Amino acid sequence: MTQKGLSRRSFVVGSASAALALSALAVTGCSGSGSSSSAASSASSASQTANKTDLKSTSGKTLKVICTSESYKKLFEKFTQDVGCEVEFVSMSSGEALSKLKAEGGTPAADLWFGGGIDSFMSAKDSGLLEQVNFEAASRFADTFKDPDNYWFSKGATVVGFIVNNDILDEIGAEAPKSWADLTNAAYKDEIVMSTPAVSGTNYAAVDALLQYMGEDAGWQYFSQLNENIPYYTKRGSDPSTRVSQGEAGIGITYIDGTLDELLKSGELSLVYPTEGMPYMPDGVAVFKNADDVDDAKLFVEWLFSNDENMAYLASIDKKSTILMCIPDVKGVEATFDTSQLMKEDTTKFGPNREAVLAKWQEVTAGKEVVSS
Amino acid sequence: MKTQDLTTRRALIRHRGSTVACVAIGAATVGLVLLFSVDPILSLLSKSIGGSFGRVLANNQQIVWNSIAAGVATAVISTALALAISLRVAFSSSKLRGVVLALVFASIISPPFVSSLAYVELFGRRGLITHELLGLSISPYGPVGVVVMQSVFFCAINVLLLLSTIRNIDPAVLDAARDVGASPSQVVRRVVLPLTWPSVGACLLLTFIRSLADYGTPIVIGGSFETISTAIYEQVVGYSDLATSAVLGVLLCGIAIIVYAGYAVLIARSRKRVAGTATSAFEMLGDRRSAPMRLRGVLGIVCGIVCFAFIAFMILQYVTIVRASLTAGISWKASFTTANYDHLVEYQATPLARSVGFALLAAAVATVLGFLCAYLQEQGRRGRGPARKAQALLGFAVTMPYMLPGTCLGLGYILAFNAAPLKLTGTGVIIVLVLAFKELAISQQAFSNEIAQLDPHLEEAARDVGATKFASALRIAVPSVRRAAAVSFMNAFTSAMVAYGAVLFLITPSNKTAIFELFDALSSGKYGQAAATSVVIVAITLAVDAVLGFLFLKRRRRAHGDD
Numbered sequence: 001m002t003q004k005g006l007s008r009r010s011f012v013v014g015s016a017s018a019a020l021a022l023s024a025l026a027v028t029g030c031s032g033s034g035s036s037s038s039a040a041s042s043a044s045s046a047s048q049t050a051n052k053t054d055l056k057s058t059s060g061k062t063l064k065v066i067c068t069s070e071s072y073k074k075l076f077e078k079f080t081q082d083v084g085c086e087v088e089f090v091s092m093s094s095g096e097a098l099s100k101l102k103a104e105g106g107t108p109a110a111d112l113w114f115g116g117g118i119d120s121f122m123s124a125k126d127s128g129l130l131e132q133v134n135f136e137a138a139s140r141f142a143d144t145f146k147d148p149d150n151y152w153f154s155k156g157a158t159v160v161g162f163i164v165n166n167d168i169l170d171e172i173g174a175e176a177p178k179s180w181a182d183l184t185n186a187a188y189k190d191e192i193v194m195s196t197p198a199v200s201g202t203n204y205a206a207v208d209a210l211l212q213y214m215g216e217d218a219g220w221q222y223f224s225q226l227n228e229n230i231p232y233y234t235k236r237g238s239d240p241s242t243r244v245s246q247g248e249a250g251i252g253i254t255y256i257d258g259t260l261d262e263l264l265k266s267g268e269l270s271l272v273y274p275t276e277g278m279p280y281m282p283d284g285v286a287v288f289k290n291a292d293d294v295d296d297a298k299l300f301v302e303w304l305f306s307n308d309e310n311m312a313y314l315a316s317i318d319k320k321s322t323i324l325m326c327i328p329d330v331k332g333v334e335a336t337f338d339t340s341q342l343m344k345e346d347t348t349k350f351g352p353n354r355e356a357v358l359a360k361w362q363e364v365t366a367g368k369e370v371v372s373s
Numbered sequence: 374m375k376t377q378d379l380t381t382r383r384a385l386i387r388h389r390g391s392t393v394a395c396v397a398i399g400a401a402t403v404g405l406v407l408l409f410s411v412d413p414i415l416s417l418l419s420k421s422i423g424g425s426f427g428r429v430l431a432n433n434q435q436i437v438w439n440s441i442a443a444g445v446a447t448a449v450i451s452t453a454l455a456l457a458i459s460l461r462v463a464f465s466s467s468k469l470r471g472v473v474l475a476l477v478f479a480s481i482i483s484p485p486f487v488s489s490l491a492y493v494e495l496f497g498r499r500g501l502i503t504h505e506l507l508g509l510s511i512s513p514y515g516p517v518g519v520v521v522m523q524s525v526f527f528c529a530i531n532v533l534l535l536l537s538t539i540r541n542i543d544p545a546v547l548d549a550a551r552d553v554g555a556s557p558s559q560v561v562r563r564v565v566l567p568l569t570w571p572s573v574g575a576c577l578l579l580t581f582i583r584s585l586a587d588y589g590t591p592i593v594i595g596g597s598f599e600t601i602s603t604a605i606y607e608q609v610v611g612y613s614d615l616a617t618s619a620v621l622g623v624l625l626c627g628i629a630i631i632v633y634a635g636y637a638v639l640i641a642r643s644r645k646r647v648a649g650t651a652t653s654a655f656e657m658l659g660d661r662r663s664a665p666m667r668l669r670g671v672l673g674i675v676c677g678i679v680c681f682a683f684i685a686f687m688i689l690q691y692v693t694i695v696r697a698s699l700t701a702g703i704s705w706k707a708s709f710t711t712a713n714y715d716h717l718v719e720y721q722a723t724p725l726a727r728s729v730g731f732a733l734l735a736a737a738v739a740t741v742l743g744f745l746c747a748y749l750q751e752q753g754r755r756g757r758g759p760a761r762k763a764q765a766l767l768g769f770a771v772t773m774p775y776m777l778p779g780t781c782l783g784l785g786y787i788l789a790f791n792a793a794p795l796k797l798t799g800t801g802v803i804i805v806l807v808l809a810f811k812e813l814a815i816s817q818q819a820f821s822n823e824i825a826q827l828d829p830h831l832e833e834a835a836r837d838v839g840a841t842k843f844a845s846a847l848r849i850a851v852p853s854v855r856r857a858a859a860v861s862f863m864n865a866f867t868s869a870m871v872a873y874g875a876v877l878f879l880i881t882p883s884n885k886t887a888i889f890e891l892f893d894a895l896s897s898g899k900y901g902q903a904a905a906t907s908v909v910i911v912a913i914t915l916a917v918d919a920v921l922g923f924l925f926l927k928r929r930r931r932a933h934g935d936d
Contacts, residue, residue, distance in 0.1 A: 064881060064882035064883055065882055069897070070720055073720070088883050089882050090880060090881065090882045090885040090889070091890075091893050091897075092880075092893060093896060095609070095610035095611055095613065096609070096610050096877070098613045099609045099610065099613040099615065099878070100787070100878050102613055102615060103615055103784060103787045103788055103791070103878055104787060104791050104798055105788075105791040105792060107791055107792065107796065107798065107799075109798055109881035109882075109883075110881055110882050123613070167499075168498075171510065190512075196607070198607060198611030198612055199607060199610050199611040231512070231514075231596065231597060232514065232596045232597030233597075235592055235603065235606065235607055235610075235611075236592075236896050236898075237896075238896060238897050238898030239898070241898060242898040242900065246493060246494075246497060246498075246499060247497070247498055247499030247504075248493065248497055248498050248499070248512070248513075248514075249498075259897075262701060263898075265701070266706065292799075358612070
């Protein structure tokens with residue numbers, strides 16, 4: 001139970017909407033919760049002179065966006081209001097977007113790619129599918145949170161932890177795990193749900209980061225032990241959290257963000273932040289090369305990252321403050337977690353490593369993850 | 374003398390003009406089929422050449438066997454269930470028939486995936502039935518879940534086919550058998566079943582193909598049980614490996630073609646086709662004939678149990694889905710909310726309207742082209758050697774997109790139409806086309822059935838009295854295929870509303886549809902929103918089909934009155 005208290009307050013993200021949902025918990029007080037309610041107000045009062053507000057669209061076209069969630073609708077509406085360009089969007093996973101992009105043969109049907117694991121963006125850049133976007137505020141990004149040549153930028157990060165179903169753990173008489181190392185405990189046999197890292201960007205980050213943390217040899221040994229406890233690997237990133245909340249398994253390795261709030265309401269579930277640290281996957285933004293409306297897509301990138309108010313608004317929609325990892329000096333976003341909770345990892349290796357890591361992964365998990373290439 | 378000469382010449386010119394028109398329309402039809410049925414598949418094939426067949430096959434033996442095993446089990450169970458239900462319903466009151474047909478109809482128009490979620494809620498580790506009622510705690514994931522759900526899901530369409538076959542048996546034959554002292558079970562065994570075997574065979578083979586292509590069920594409840602279809606999904610979404618996906622798609626297609634050839638042979642024997650699912654449901658609802666006899670004995674009991682279990686299962690499933698659309702979380706204890714429908718109104722109104730628009734357009738295209746293809750084929754069948762061969766090829770070309778799993782067809786479309794001279798990607802046109810050509814085979818079959826029954830001398834007679842070729846086709850063939858048009862339109866509309874795989878790659882920000890949004894909600898774990906979208910899709914499809922069905926039935930009755 002302590003984990004639940006800790007997790008909710010120290011990490012789940014302070015921002016306008018989350019603050020409302022958490023106001024009951026905030027009474028008990030802890031590091032981030034008190035300040036979270038101020039995030040929105042300080043965002044709206046922020047009037048940095050550096051902020052660019054004079055961007056205007058002249059194309060007369062509609063900006064077409066592939067994003068990872070419909071909830072960005074409000075951000076797009078704000079863009080339309082400020083810049084005068086209509087936005088249409090569709091939500092799909094980054095894997096789907098990348099396949100579609102490749103099949104379209106260099107004539108993408110969308111202009112802007114908003115959200116998704118950075119490994120897909122790296123792969124798209126290598127395949128020559130992205131457009132360079134140079135703008136003044138690009139220099140604000142922290143190292144490794146944008147492409148060195150400005151082909152992609154990060155708008156935050158997705159962190160990985162565990163979700164546990166206490167009811168199921170009671171049933172099998174096991175304690176909740178506290179660390180990655182705990183997961184190989186035989187008591188959890190067939191109780192762990194994990195998505196295949198090929199499909200889930202967050203779980204790819206977990207695999208790559210743990211390999212970096214433990215070292216290649218020890219890392220693969222760990223995954224082959226973990227494999228003993230995992231009955232099968234699911235094919236969608238949301239499966240671990242939904243299946244654990246349905247009571248289909250005891251422990252899920254999952255992304256952790258405000259969207260899990262809905263599930264956590266039931267009370268049977270808690271979040272765990274593993275003691276070795278939480279792996280994270282930077283979340284990308286990029287413009288598609290040869291797109292119909294490249295100009296407005298570039299305008300959007302500049303509009304978002306050149307104005308703290310817009311980034312604070314994005315943080316309130318995402319219900320997390322990870323934008324601060326990308327642009328540390330954004331005003332109006334309150335840090336709601338300690339970055340020391342994150343695992344030390346070199347995200348620039350995600351792109352180049354991916355193929356080899358997934359090939360080895362299939363070998364190690366053979367029989368549960370059917371090799372299909 | 375002079376005037377007669379003039380009339381003849383005029384007629385001649387008229388005939389020549391009409392022949393030109395006919396040839397032009399015929400050529401256009403063949404051209405469209407080549408472009409939108411054959412070309413995408415060739416594109417897919419050429420992409421698959423980039424992947425290594427040997428390596429993919431060697432690495433995927435297990436999943437090929439998984440697919441085949443699940444397909445065989447599903448085909449056998451589903452057909453057996455459907456046969457029992459059909460027998461029970463065929464020889465019972467029209468009230469029971471109404472209930473079963475309504476459920477069957479709802480099942481056919483239900484989007485996939487969602488019923489598998491209902492299965493987990495009912496039979497999962499914390500399922501209502503397995504855990505809350507029986508106190509069990511078992512994992513529902515694995516091959517058993519896949520086979521159970523596919524069997525039930527495909528049962529509906531099999532019931533329609535078998536029921537219409539049984540109802541079409543001449544009651545006089547059954548009466549005669551009864552008169553000579555045969556018991557109802559004897560009548561079933563000696564008379565009804567032998568007449569039904571070809572349809573049973575068709576059900577087995579078609580169910581097998583459907584099971585192979587279905588990836589929604591194994592992806593939700595398959596667990597570690599993988600099939601070719603889920604492997605394709607993983608290759609596309611996880612590895613963006615189009616070449617390997619194409620190889621697996623071609624492999625799937627190869628198995629489907631072999632099985633389909635078997636089906637074609639059976640169909641040729643029985644002259645009864647699996648077409649017009651939606652319409653035949655409506656037609657059978659309108660069929661007020663009383664049953665010629667009642668089932669008794671062991672057979673009656675067994676069929677009765679299966680039938681009522683099916684009814685209970687389906688009702689439970691729909692209650693679960695509706696309930697899920699009205700709750701906030703996922704478990705049985707989740708609280709009631711209308712948030713999912715509020716979300717639907719805010720986000721899904723436009724995609725829903727667009728889905729209906731696309732589906733209506735696709736249905737219109739499929740119906741017009743289906744008629745033209747069927748007409749050309751019939752002309753070819755009556756012709757000499759080369760014409761006969763050409764019509765057989767046309768039939769095969771039209772059938773290909775229907776057999777191919779949706780994802781592969783969609784992949785073929787995006788590969789074929791992503792560049793000039795015919796760049797369609799990013800438009801709504803390509804979505805309408807893929808939906809239309811996917812169901813063209815059913816439309817064409819429906820028309821073929823009707824046109825084949827037309828007396829060829831009728832058209833010749835019309836031409837003898839001076840009608841042009843064009844006019845004779847228009848006046849004779851078109852009006853007599855009204856029923857087929859309804860079959861074609863309703864089938865294409867219904868499939869277009871729930872077809873997901875085919876449009877996966879073709880959706881863009883400007884033309885997202887409701888079924889795509891449903892799948893995205895499911896993928897993001899928003900089951901309540903997915904259920905709400907699902908409920909609304911079913912309601913809209915039901916309403917549109919009902920309007921079409923009743924219009925059509927009314928006309929039928931009048932036609933009967935005229936006789």
